[in-house]
Amino acid sequence: MQKILDAILAGDLASLGTLPVPESYRGVTVRADEVEMFADRAHADKDPRESLHVDEVPTPELGPGEALVAVMASAINYNTVWTSIFEPMDTFGFLRRYGKTSPLAKRHDQPYHVVGSDLAGVVLRTGPGVNAWQPGDEVVAHCLNVELEHPDGHNDTMLDPEQRIWGFETNFGGLAELALVKSNQLMPKPAHLSWEEAACPGLVNSTAYRQLVSRNGAGMKQGDTVLIWGASGGLGSYATQFALNGGATPVCVVSSQEKADICRKMGAELIIDRNAEGYRFWKDENNQDPKEWKRFGARIRELTGGDDPDIVFEHPGKETFGASVYVARKGGTIVTCASTSGFMHQYDNRYLWMNLKNIIGSHFANYREAWEANRLVAKGKIHPTLSGVYPMEETGQAAYDVHRNTHQGKVGVLCLAPEEGLGVRNPELREQHLSAINRFRGV
Ligand SMILES: NC(=O)c1ccc[n+]([C@@H]2O[C@H](COP(=O)([O-])OP(=O)(O)OC[C@H]3O[C@@H](n4cnc5c(N)ncnc54)[C@H](OP(=O)(O)O)[C@@H]3O)[C@@H](O)[C@H]2O)c1
Numbered sequence: 001m002q003k004i005l006d007a008i009l010a011g012d013l014a015s016l017g018t019l020p021v022p023e024s025y026r027g028v029t030v031r032a033d034e035v036e037m038f039a040d041r042a043h044a045d046k047d048p049r050e051s052l053h054v055d056e057v058p059t060p061e062l063g064p065g066e067a068l069v070a071v072m073a074s075a076i077n078y079n080t081v082w083t084s085i086f087e088p089m090d091t092f093g094f095l096r097r098y099g100k101t102s103p104l105a106k107r108h109d110q111p112y113h114v115v116g117s118d119l120a121g122v123v124l125r126t127g128p129g130v131n132a133w134q135p136g137d138e139v140v141a142h143c144l145n146v147e148l149e150h151p152d153g154h155n156d157t158m159l160d161p162e163q164r165i166w167g168f169e170t171n172f173g174g175l176a177e178l179a180l181v182k183s184n185q186l187m188p189k190p191a192h193l194s195w196e197e198a199a200c201p202g203l204v205n206s207t208a209y210r211q212l213v214s215r216n217g218a219g220m221k222q223g224d225t226v227l228i229w230g231a232s233g234g235l236g237s238y239a240t241q242f243a244l245n246g247g248a249t250p251v252c253v254v255s256s257q258e259k260a261d262i263c264r265k266m267g268a269e270l271i272i273d274r275n276a277e278g279y280r281f282w283k284d285e286n287n288q289d290p291k292e293w294k295r296f297g298a299r300i301r302e303l304t305g306g307d308d309p310d311i312v313f314e315h316p317g318k319e320t321f322g323a324s325v326y327v328a329r330k331g332g333t334i335v336t337c338a339s340t341s342g343f344m345h346q347y348d349n350r351y352l353w354m355n356l357k358n359i360i361g362s363h364f365a366n367y368r369e370a371w372e373a374n375r376l377v378a379k380g381k382i383h384p385t386l387s388g389v390y391p392m393e394e395t396g397q398a399a400y401d402v403h404r405n406t407h408q409g410k411v412g413v414l415c416l417a418p419e420e421g422l423g424v425r426n427p428e429l430r431e432q433h434l435s436a437i438n439r440f441r442g443v
Contacts, residue, residue, distance in 0.1 A: 027176030116175030222247030318342030385409030
């Protein structure tokens with residue numbers, strides 16, 4: 001592994017195809033024999049620092065259409081939090097089911113799960129049938145793992161029945177020294193970014209792009225008012241940038257002044273601090289409080305000069321969904337990709353049907369959408385929202401920060417990269433955008 005790293009650090013990328021691939025590597029895992037470890041604990045007390053390990057695991061055999069990547073850096077996504085606390089179920093069920101689909105997929109069914117759905121690194125090997133990528137290519141990987149043997153996926157690969165999220169529903173993820181991906185997950189690494197900066201947008205940037213911008217999602221247009229929950233978080237920090245770039249007006253919801261300040265730094269002007277304003281959408285466990293929806297809606301109108309949101313960018317789920325449906329404008333769209341606070345949503349359907357609103361489900365992104373989202377990063381039009389970086393050994397702490405919602409934007413992880421700041425190939429472009437690239441740093 002050291003020889004591979006030395007070659008990458010020396011810029012000797014041409015030699016990578018000839019250097020031997022190690023038989024094993026270090027990766028961040030959860031273990032199948034530990035899935036019950038938090039059985040008697042409340043959600044908030046389940047601690048990723050106890051369940052995420054750095055283990056030496058065998059390097060998987062490379063199959064057709066695949067690539068083995070030396071991972072320089074990765075990032076924490078909320079799916080790694082879910083994996084590490086074994087909620088809503090442990091991920092070994094995904095690996096078992098995938099393993100049953102083919103002899104090649106059987107490799108994924110292991111008593112350990114190497115997690116992680118983002119990476120920036122260098123291609124080491126490609127399998128039979130891969131022509132578009134070569135050893136030595138500097139890449140990022142999006143997390144759509146798709147088989148495409150069925151007709152359903154051929155208009156939109158997210159609709160393939162064998163669609164999985166790499167490093168969550170498949171093994172050999174990106175929080176590791178090596179990762180196994182399908183070659184159609186690869187995209188060029190933005191040249192003006194360091195490894196850890198390049199690794200952090202992937203999953204959330206692509207998801208926010210489909211959810212908000214793509215015609216498969218809300219199809220945002222200039223002039224739209226967009227209510228964005230968690231506007232300084234992983235998804236929200238990209239949704240806010242897309243709204244501003246696309247001529248829309250974001251109304252950013254956050255939970256502290258610090259987070260409000262970051263939204264202002266991104267260029268947003270309309271911000272709601274949900275903590276300071278004390279919204280309580282639920283009176284008790286079973287009943288919501290429509291008066292609070294109204295108070296929230298009135299506040300949005302006060303900020304926008306009377307406009308209701310054309311689009312509500314949803315992901316908190318149970319806690320906010322009733323309010324989201326209520327505040328969307330007549331004919332407006334609530335677009336959802338998650339349910340962090342609970343997946344059994346309750347809303348007053350009268351506001352939906354009488355006002356001809358739409359609810360759209362959105363999940364990750366197809367290759368084209370992920371490519372478009374990455375292209376915007378590479379052009380310096382969308383910027384990484386990296387706030388802090390941990391070494392791979394401290395991935396548990398990084399995931400803990402995200403679980404406790406004490407982080408901002410994205411939290412990065414160094415895998416093979418020995419330090420931050422390496423891998424920049426276009427310093428001129430970087431210089432033009434330096435303050436935007438560093439906007440979230442150390443907040
Ligand atoms: N379907 C997909 O493809 C996909 C892709 C990415 C993520 N996700 C899911 O989307 C969710 C968010 O991911 P993320 O990366 O953005 O996470 P994140 O970095 O933790 O950001 C989420 C933000 O939502 C806000 N929030 C959390 N709980 C809330 C609540 N009860 N009410 C209102 N706001 C709340 C928080 O902001 P404030 O505290 O500042 O309000 C938080 O910063 C997760 O459940 C994740 O699994 C799904």
